[in-house]
Amino acid sequence: MRAVAIEGIAGAVQAMSLIEIKSWRDGHVIYSGEFDSVRLAVEAANLRGANLRGAYLRGANLRGAYLRGANLRDAKGISPLRVTPLLMLLDQPGKIRAYKLVDAEGCSPINDKKLTYEKGKTYEVKKPNRDVNEQCGAGINVATMDWCLREWREGWRILVVEFTAKDIAAIPTATDGKFRLYRCKVVGEKDLAELGLTKKVKP
16 A cells, blocks of 8 residues: 655556645645545545645546645646636626625734725725635635635624626635635625624614
8 A cells, every 4th residue: 555645646546545635835644545546535635735736636526625725736637617616706797795804903814914994995906816726815815605604703804895807816726715806895894693603782
């Protein structure tokens, strides 16, 4: 039985093998198991931070896979249209709305370069990361509501932002709900109590 590092795989492994998927950051094994192919291992794994660079993934079902931080650069056989439902946003003709997770002060709790978001104001990033193989990068990172609910922490807020298809910088391949914009306008804020995140305050 041999260990197969997923980086640099040129094709599917035919015999049952112990396949290891390693982090591209430090090389530690984040998932391992016995599979007939790398494709099956990828479908079964939690791929946060996985190094999939150069992997042959033709036919892999990545929809719903957790790919935050995964390196998909040069991965072979991935059809973005099959694993990225949010690509439909690129065909929307008018204004689009999504959500922005911020801390109590209105700043992004994730990005290093922090903007303070306020209702009624328009924000723009001149050089966002347009690489769809990067799950997280520079730009105005917005998301679906389910993503915000998963990532929300006590004290954080969920803003409503508005933009057009032309304002989209990148919809990462197989994204778990987050994507990047050039620009957007903050048009509202969600009631956390109505979302079930906090208790309603009695009048």
